[in-house]
Amino acid sequence: SQTIHQWPATLVQPVGSPLSLECTVEGTSNPNLYWYRQAAGRGLQLLFYSVGIGQISSEVPQNLSASRPQDRQFILSSKKLLLSDSGFYLCAWSLDYQETQYFGPGTRLLVL
């Protein structure tokens, strides 16, 4: 069966520091991968999605970037964090021919 992992689970970072969040999927090949952000009291905002290694599409202009160095690894990064980057970051995967997305446990990021 497929599983999705995210780490770290919780992160507290100062403004201006770099960021790296990791997401990995097990038990499937060539998944579509997604990064979402959920700000306090708000819905989910799609940040990036990837349909293959090295292929990244950005949904909104922002301080963040994403990379997919391996088939089942998706990384969310920032060179300098802003206060507004605080939130709950969720990674998800789907099979190419299906619409259902399966979500990881999330990373809670607090920028101070």
Place this chain on the structure above:
Amino acid sequence: AQSVTQLDSHVSVSEGTPVLLRCNYSSSYSPSLFWYVQHPNKGLQLLLKYTSAATLVKGINGFEAEFKKSETSFHLTKPSAHMSDAAEYFCVVSDTGGYNKLIFGAGTRLAVHP
């Protein structure tokens, strides 16, 4: 463009009473529709999915939803609420833009009281 509107930001029910979470969608074609649930500080879990088969969709934990094209609605119901149902619920529509992109509603927070 596709969109989804969850009509209630908060719903409060007593344990053992019915649950109704309302969702309306906008789509220029027959969409796929989903309900996800999120417990505090957790990821999202798929409750159920509609993909143009039966209009009444049964999901996990006793939830079901009915697709009504004439009303562009996809309301989530459960006959009897349990304390463990307290969570945030998201109505979701598929995006015609491809790559299996989903469009999320703002969410409905369900509180269940003893």
